[in-house]
Every structure is written in C-alpha cells, then in structure tokens.
Amino acid sequence: MSTITSAAATDDGCRNHNDVITVEHVSFAYQHKQVMENVSFSVKERDFIGLIGTNGAGKTTLLRMIVGLHKPSSGQIRLFGEPVGKFKEWERIGYVPQRNAFNPQFPATVHEVVLSGLYGRKKLFKRLNRGDHTKASDAMDAMGITDLGEKRIGQLSGGQQQRVFLARALINSPSLLILDEPTVGIDAETQESFFHMIKHMHQHHNMTFLMVSHDMEMIRGYLGEEPASSAGKLHFYIKHSHETQDCVESNLAHSLKGLRERMEGGREVIAIGNSN
Numbered sequence: 052m053s054t055i056t057s058a059a060a061t062d063d064g065c066r067n068h069n070d071v072i073t074v075e076h077v078s079f080a081y082q083h084k085q086v087m088e089n090v091s092f093s094v095k096e097r098d099f100i101g102l103i104g105t106n107g108a109g110k111t112t113l114l115r116m117i118v119g120l121h122k123p124s125s126g127q128i129r130l131f132g133e134p135v136g137k138f139k140e141w142e143r144i145g146y147v148p149q150r151n152a153f154n155p156q157f158p159a160t161v162h163e164v165v166l167s168g169l170y171g172r173k174k175l176f177k178r179l180n181r182g183d184h185t186k187a188s189d190a191m192d193a194m195g196i197t198d199l200g201e202k203r204i205g206q207l208s209g210g211q212q213q214r215v216f217l218a219r220a221l222i223n224s225p226s227l228l229i230l231d232e233p234t235v236g237i238d239a240e241t242q243e244s245f246f247h248m249i250k251h252m253h254q255h256h257n258m259t260f261l262m263v264s265h266d267m268e269m270i271r272g273y274l275g276e277e278p279a280s281s282a283g284k285l286h287f288y289i290k291h292s293h294e295t296q297d298c299v300e301s302n303l304a305h306s307l308k309g310l311r312e313r314m315e316g317g318r319e320v321i322a323i324g325n326s327n
C-alpha cells in the first residue's frame with residue numbers, strides 16, 4: 052500500500068491561507084561580512100515562490116536560516132507560525148540542498164539516502180520498521196529510481212542524483228518543499244521533466260514551494276515576468292495559491308508515478324511555459 056500522501060486537505064478545499072514561512076526583518080552576517088539586511092517576506096499555504104538573485108546575494112544563506120541551519124543576526128523566522136528555534140515538526144518540510152553541498156564519495160546507497168529523509172533532527176538512531184521501508188520504496192517508485200536502490204549515490208548521474216534527493220525530501224509527504232537550485236548541472240531535457248514534476252505537485256497537491264533557481268525561463272514561464280517583491284539583491288517571484296486549481300489528488304506517490312509513466316510514454320506534453 053502506498054503511504055506517501057500529500058498533506059491533508061483543509062475544509063475549504065485546500066485553499067487555506069495560513070502563513071507557512073514568515074521572515075521578519077531578518078539580517079545576517081558571516082563573521083563581519085554582512086550578507087543581508089532587514090529582509091521580510093511571507094509564504095502562504097500553496098504559494099510557489101521562486102527566489103532569484105545574483106551569485107552571492109544570500110539565497111542559500113536565507114534557505115539555511117529557514118531550515119534552522121543558521122541563526123539570523125537579528126529578526127525572526129517562523130515556520131507554520133512557530134519560531135524556527137522552537138519548531139519540531141521537521142517532517143513537514145522537505146529540503147533539497149544544492150548538489151555541490153553533497154560529497155560524491157559519501158558511502159551510502161540510494162536506498163539509504165532516501166531512508167535518511169525519515170529522520171528528524173533527534174531521531175537519528177530510531178529503528179526502522181516495515182512502514183519506513185514501504186515509504187522509501189514508494190518514494191523511489193514515484194521518482195523512477197527503484198532499480199538504482201543498491202547503487203552508491205556517487206555512481207549516479209546528476210539527473211539521477213537529483214531524483215534521489217527529491218525522493219528523500221518527499222518521503223515524509225512534506226507540506227513545504229524547499230529546493231536550492233535543483234537543476235544545476237543537469238541537461239536541458241532532464242531539467243524540463245524535473246520542472247514538469249514540480250509543477251504537477253504544486254497544481255495537484257496541497258504543497259507549498261520555495262525554490263532558488265537561476266533558470267529565468269522556468270521562473271518567468273510559471274511565476275510571471277516580474278518579481279512580486281524584492282529585498283536588496285533578492286527577488287521573489289510568486290504564484291499564489293488562489294491562482295492554482297483545487298488540489299484534487301491526495302496520494303503523492305501514486306500521482307507522481309502516474310505522471311512519470313505518462314511522460315515516459317510520451318503522452319504528457321511538457322509545457323513549462325504554460326502558466327496554468
């Protein structure tokens with residue numbers, strides 16, 4: 052039985068407008084190097100935010116603060132209304148860091164990397180049960196990487212690794228997916244199908260997205276020509292939840308697997324520029 056589902060629909064047909072991320076007057080410096088000053092923005096349920104900025108603008112730093120890996124020098128960040136420092140429900144968040152943050156020599160199999168997505172920050176030594184393995188199988192199946200399960204992660208191509216990290220991020224059926232330049236170093240065709248999958252998740256499931264990307268074609272095609280707001284060198288492109296259709300599908304693994312099969316069978320038109 053598939054166990055990966057999208058977050059529960061709300062009473063109003065998953066058009067809930069609660070804040071998922073709130074960034075209030077945040078500044079940050081590495082030692083004495085000021086990276087950002089007084090940045091504020093909020094992300095509501097089912098929004099899709101594309102974060103754009105020049106190299107060194109602070110995009111990765113901002114994402115790392117949001118997932119609690121850096122502490123702001125001043126200001127506050129809240130996740131689902133809770134200050135990050137007190138936030139405990141990390142399984143609600145899927146984070147795909149930049150690929151260059153990953154050591155290709157890391158001696159883990161694909162199956163192990165995907166399973167590691169189940170561990171919250173304090174559950175490192177939790178024993179795995181059958182349900183955990185089913186979740187991993189579902190996530191790998193959804194991403195089309197089942198056959199790669201016993202391969203070392205470092206042996207895979209960039210596109211295959213990207214699917215592994217996405218499967219890892221999806222294993223807990225997160226309601227917020229944070230992606231840091233997910234398609235860097237990946238060929239154009241693989242990039243296109245990756246974005247098609249991301250767009251499908253946004254349109255059909257109760258998920259919120261924050262994605263850093265340098266791919267202006269994808270960003271403008273899906274989120275509009277102009278940024279909705281800017282803070283210093285950071286620019287936020289937004290597709291609000293009210294611009295998307297109702298999320299009709301609840302079983303994420305099943306729906307992604309179906310999408311993948313339709314794409315591989317050539318029956319799904321990949322139209323990234325289509326703003327629907």
Ligand SMILES: Nc1ncnc2c1ncn2[C@@H]1O[C@H](COP(=O)(O)OP(=O)(O)OP(=O)(O)O)[C@@H](O)[C@H]1O
Pocket residue numbers: 081084086104105106107108109110111112113
């Ligand atoms: N651990 C660190 N210690 C000191 N400075 C850092 C550290 N990490 C990043 N920086 C600096 O902080 C600034 C912001 O870096 P960050 O990686 O957040 O930028 P970015 O917008 O994600 O860039 P890119 O588009 O190149 O990925 C850069 O000038 C970078 O050199």
